[in-house]
Amino acid sequence: MSLLEVTGLHVWFDLQQGGELHAVQGVGFDLDAGERFGLVGESGCGKTTTILALMGLLPPTASVAGTVALAGENLLERGERTVSPHRWKDVAMVFQGAMNAFNPVKRVGDQIAEPMALHEVADGAEAKRRVGELLELVGITAARADRYPHEFSGGMRQRAAIAMALACEPKVLLADEPTTALDVMVQAQILELLVTLSDDFGLALVLVTHDLPVVAQVCERAAVMYAGEIVESGPTTALFHNPRHPYTRLLFAATPDLYGDEDVASIPGAPPRLDRPIGGCPFQPRCDRAFGRCEEARPVLRSVADRHAAACHLNDLPQEVPAA
Amino acid sequence: MRGADYVLKRTVFAIITVFVALTLNFVLFRAAPGDATSSLRGCRNCTPEFRDALYAELGLDKSKLEQYWIYLQGLAQGDLGLSFVSRQPVWDELRDPILNTLPMVGLGYLFSIVFGILVGVIAAWRRGTFADWGGLLSALVFYSLPTQWLGLMLLILFSGVLPSSGISDPFIEFTDPSTWEVILDRLEHMILPSLTLGLVLYGEYALIVRSSMLETLGEDYILTARAKGLANWAIVWKHAFRNALLPIVTLVALTLGYVVAGAILVEAVFSYPGIGLVTYEAIFSRDYPVLQGAFLILTLSVVVANYIADLLYFRLDPRISA
Amino acid sequence: MSVGPDVATGDIPAPRLRRPLDATWRIVKTQPRATAGFVIVLFFVVVALTAPWLAPYGVTEKVGPVFEPPSPEHPLGLDDAGVDMLSLMMWGARVSLVVGFAAALVAMLIGGTIGLLSGYFGGRTDTVLMRMTDYFLVIPDIPLMLVAAAIWGRSLSNIVIIIGVIYWTTTARLIRSQVISLRERVYVKRAHAVGAGHGRILFRHILPQVTPLIVANTVLTVAIAIFAETAIAFLGLGDPTLTSWGKLIENAFSHNAITVDAWWAIVPPGIAVALVILGCTMVGQAIEDTLNPRLRVGHLSVRRFRLRPLQGTDQV
Numbered sequence: 018m019s020l021l022e023v024t025g026l027h028v029w030f031d032l033q034q035g036g037e038l039h040a041v042q043g044v045g046f047d048l049d050a051g052e053r054f055g056l057v058g059e060s061g062c063g064k065t066t067t068i069l070a071l072m073g074l075l076p077p078t079a080s081v082a083g084t085v086a087l088a089g090e091n092l093l094e095r096g097e098r099t100v101s102p103h104r105w106k107d108v109a110m111v112f113q114g115a116m117n118a119f120n121p122v123k124r125v126g127d128q129i130a131e132p133m134a135l136h137e138v139a140d141g142a143e144a145k146r147r148v149g150e151l152l153e154l155v156g157i158t159a160a161r162a163d164r165y166p167h168e169f170s171g172g173m174r175q176r177a178a179i180a181m182a183l184a185c186e187p188k189v190l191l192a193d194e195p196t197t198a199l200d201v202m203v204q205a206q207i208l209e210l211l212v213t214l215s216d217d218f219g220l221a222l223v224l225v226t227h228d229l230p231v232v233a234q235v236c237e238r239a240a241v242m243y244a245g246e247i248v249e250s251g252p253t254t255a256l257f258h259n260p261r262h263p264y265t266r267l268l269f270a271a272t273p274d275l276y277g278d279e280d281v282a283s284i285p286g287a288p289p290r291l292d293r294p295i296g297g298c299p300f301q302p303r304c305d306r307a308f309g310r311c312e313e314a315r316p317v318l319r320s321v322a323d324r325h326a327a328a329c330h331l332n333d334l335p336q337e338v339p340a341a
Numbered sequence: 342m343r344g345a346d347y348v349l350k351r352t353v354f355a356i357i358t359v360f361v362a363l364t365l366n367f368v369l370f371r372a373a374p375g376d377a378t379s380s381l382r383g384c385r386n387c388t389p390e391f392r393d394a395l396y397a398e399l400g401l402d403k404s405k406l407e408q409y410w411i412y413l414q415g416l417a418q419g420d421l422g423l424s425f426v427s428r429q430p431v432w433d434e435l436r437d438p439i440l441n442t443l444p445m446v447g448l449g450y451l452f453s454i455v456f457g458i459l460v461g462v463i464a465a466w467r468r469g470t471f472a473d474w475g476g477l478l479s480a481l482v483f484y485s486l487p488t489q490w491l492g493l494m495l496l497i498l499f500s501g502v503l504p505s506s507g508i509s510d511p512f513i514e515f516t517d518p519s520t521w522e523v524i525l526d527r528l529e530h531m532i533l534p535s536l537t538l539g540l541v542l543y544g545e546y547a548l549i550v551r552s553s554m555l556e557t558l559g560e561d562y563i564l565t566a567r568a569k570g571l572a573n574w575a576i577v578w579k580h581a582f583r584n585a586l587l588p589i590v591t592l593v594a595l596t597l598g599y600v601v602a603g604a605i606l607v608e609a610v611f612s613y614p615g616i617g618l619v620t621y622e623a624i625f626s627r628d629y630p631v632l633q634g635a636f637l638i639l640t641l642s643v644v645v646a647n648y649i650a651d652l653l654y655f656r657l658d659p660r661i662s663a
Numbered sequence: 664m665s666v667g668p669d670v671a672t673g674d675i676p677a678p679r680l681r682r683p684l685d686a687t688w689r690i691v692k693t694q695p696r697a698t699a700g701f702v703i704v705l706f707f708v709v710v711a712l713t714a715p716w717l718a719p720y721g722v723t724e725k726v727g728p729v730f731e732p733p734s735p736e737h738p739l740g741l742d743d744a745g746v747d748m749l750s751l752m753m754w755g756a757r758v759s760l761v762v763g764f765a766a767a768l769v770a771m772l773i774g775g776t777i778g779l780l781s782g783y784f785g786g787r788t789d790t791v792l793m794r795m796t797d798y799f800l801v802i803p804d805i806p807l808m809l810v811a812a813a814i815w816g817r818s819l820s821n822i823v824i825i826i827g828v829i830y831w832t833t834t835a836r837l838i839r840s841q842v843i844s845l846r847e848r849v850y851v852k853r854a855h856a857v858g859a860g861h862g863r864i865l866f867r868h869i870l871p872q873v874t875p876l877i878v879a880n881t882v883l884t885v886a887i888a889i890f891a892e893t894a895i896a897f898l899g900l901g902d903p904t905l906t907s908w909g910k911l912i913e914n915a916f917s918h919n920a921i922t923v924d925a926w927w928a929i930v931p932p933g934i935a936v937a938l939v940i941l942g943c944t945m946v947g948q949a950i951e952d953t954l955n956p957r958l959r960v961g962h963l964s965v966r967r968f969r970l971r972p973l974q975g976t977d978q979v
Contacts (some may be wrong), residue, residue: 027971034689034693072568077968080968081971097967116562121584132569165659362801484940486937490929493916552952556955556958557956559957560962565944567963585833605809624809633665
């Protein structure tokens with residue numbers, strides 16, 4: 018049994034004009050303590066929705082199906098009631114654009130200490146001491162706890178957000194684009210910090226990003242998401258050297274390694290709309306290797322090698338050797 | 342010191358605003374074409390001697406600049422001139438009414454702030470529910486009612502139950518009342534005017550508080566607070582409200598200008614002897630010195646309220662630095 | 664809607680007829696608040712426009728005893744001079760709406776111009792104009808209006824100008840902040856680089872973008888202006904030759920309608936004013952809310968996401 022097991026996760030959103038949007042379509046993955054797992058894809062592919070679903074943070078327009086098992090206990094069993102005791106205590110999160118993750122009118126230290134008191138981890142002077150320790154751990158002097166968020170630089174705020182996520186010693190840390198909007202040097206430092214933390218504390222890390230090279234650098238395993246579903250998953254080395262889905266290959270090709278621009282001109286075309294059923298392969302219109310079957314049948318995720326799975330009809334063709 | 346800078350800036354602004362108000366007051370009454378004094382120039386029934394005496398008294402025989410200087414000097418000594426009607430110093434005419442108005446307006450203000458914030462916060466919190474619709478509708482309705490008309494409706498509704506005019510029971514002196522009875526009598530007379538003001542302002546505050554709260558509830562740190570496991574009420578009061586309060590503080594100060602105006606209408610309806618009623622009567626009798634004095638005091642009170650709001654803002658928002 | 668075979672013309676296919684209806688229905692469904700407000704305002708505009716033909720009596724025509732209660736003949740009763748209230752209400756709509764819309768237009772022109780110039784040019788222009796706006800914002804509006812009306816006289820045009828000149832400040836501020844963010848957009852910068860003049864950029868690129876905001880704000884100002892008109896009229900500073908709703912309230916009050924229990928002389932004008940203000944506010948706020956991206960997300964809700972069993976779906 019793994020620490021975190023996600024199986025058959027679906028998320029739908031009600032649309033204002035009627036109908037619904039199938040944002041996450043049967044996503045599944047698992048990870049153990051101390052393991053680092055990457056979730057990669059273009060914006061709008063359902064990465065963020067997936068991890069918000071793990072924490073039960075979806076808006077009321079959402080409906081969810083599937084199981085999210087934490088150490089064997091299904092968090093989605095009874096919705097809000099079964100998720101809320103685990104929030105921050107067992108599963109914590111570093112949000113996308115952590116610039117705004119802090120309340121501008123409250124001291125950073127108080128905001129880090131807030132969940133401690135709430136989950137009865139520490140209180141008063143003890144909490145204050147722990148806040149100091151956590152800040153030191155992420156490389157911020159403890160005295161800064163009395164400062165307000167606007168007095169921190171972008172990188173420092175992101176570090177503080179990580180310190181806040183560690184407040185209750187969670188087992189799983191979900192990091193949603195933790196390095197976007199930061200400059201390259203700071204990005205590297207933050208990633209290094211995350212790696213150290215998971216090594217030292219046995220923290221299971223889910224790293225959500227659009228940046229495949231970052232995942233290759235940090236994570237042992239990763240899943241590539243497209244149009245709400247996982248199209249390929251496996252060890253990062255395998256994904257990098259032997260991608261078995263054209264989308265993975267194009268994604269690696271489209272992203273510059275380092276010092277790249279924020280919005281790279283990536284794969285031409287746009288992901289399909291998710292408010293209507295998709296007939297064939299969702300990637301078919303943008304795929305450079307699409308053939309007849311891709312338009313007719315939707316490929317399913319199936320094992321292509323040891324712990325390596327992909328959802329592509331090309332893998333069924335014996336003569337085709339998909340190479341990078 | 343970032344704080345000292347900000348306070349200095351706001352103080353300078355407040356002082357300049359006072360001067361703008363003083364000058365506007367002067368220009369409106371003395372220097373604009375068709376101003377208050379021109380009607381005196383056309384005074385056909387006056388003897389030439391009387392007119393000259395009046396001119397000299399008002400200083401109209403001097404240049405505009407000199408008049409402005411005399412006006413400022415007079416103000417510095419607390420001299421607002423003489424009433425045309427009673428021939429008494431304007432300040433004496435205004436002092437008691439101001440003291441009558443303050444508690445009445447204060448009560449209405451308090452009512453509107455408390456209920457406006459309460460309903461606005463709850464409506465935003467329960468966005469899209471029945472509570473939201475109900476709160477929004479009640480706020481919109483009270484916001485839409487003309488102040489004086491709402492006053493008249495309350496007058497009809499509560500006639501016989503609550504006193505409908507004046508500030509005290511004229512016969513109460515004969516009953517040898519205790520202090521408590523006098524206060525109670527005053528309060529009874531205050532209820533309807535205060536309630537009228539309070540209800541109209543309630544509508545405005547509830548609308549603004551609701552939209553300010555809605556904006557705040559969409560911020561990322563609210564999602565963070567939820568992820569941290571905070572209960573809904575804790576998110577609303579500990580995180581959202583403090584931030585939503587910022588625009589509300591400014592608004593409450595700015596609407597003091599409206600409160601002041603509302604006081605004129607409400608006191609006219611309920612014959613409540615405050616500064617509003619004095620203004621109302623001065624308009625009718627064209628008693629320009631009194632009108633000028635009242636306008637000046639109303640303006641200054643709004644400037645001061647804004648200054649206080651600026652300082653309060655500084656206390657509430659750590660991001661402010663000059 | 665079906666088009667039978669006997670439709671020989673054929674050049675108006677059914678979908679074209681249906682499209683505007685569909686579009687209207689969509690707006691009604693997604694924007695009930697704006698629709699309700701619009702219908703209310705439209706009703707009163709129609710009443711105002713048709714008053715000369717539809718009003719049963721004149722505004723000075725004595726048709727019965729003083730303060731006669733409502734009857735089938737005079738559904739809203741008679742006022743203190745024995746004039747038909749319904750006719751007064753219809754004629755009053757003209758004056759109240761004209762004041763409201765004209766003053767809002769004046770405010771829009773002043774506020775829009777100052778906001779555009781201030782936001783577009785920035786720098787010293789911005790500083791001077793915004794300082795001016797700040798001072799105006801602080802000075803209490805209604806007392807200033809009363810003083811101005813008392814001094815300058817009580818004609819309709821004076822009242823329109825006074826109200827308009829006082830209520831431009833919020834418009835100016837809103838437009839300014841919008842223009843500042845637009846100025847930084849790529850296409851404006853590109854237009855500038857290509858060599859387009861200030862006038863061209865302002866009118867071709869920026870003005871069209873801020874128009875919805877200006878409209879929303881103007882509609883809200885109409886409400887405020889009508890409110891202000893009733894206040895001015897109530898304090899005896901309205902145009903003495905014209906009948907407005909504010910004047911009707913004042914008239915009933917000063918002729919003791921309350922003491923003789925003639926509620927019909929005082930209730931209708933107040934309700935009419937309130938309805939128009941309500942309508943304008945609903946329309947204006949609905950537009951503003953649609954334009955405000957910050958209102959689209961809410962991270963807090965009393966309801967939660969729902970759970971759905973997988974069996975119900977056709978997914979594997």
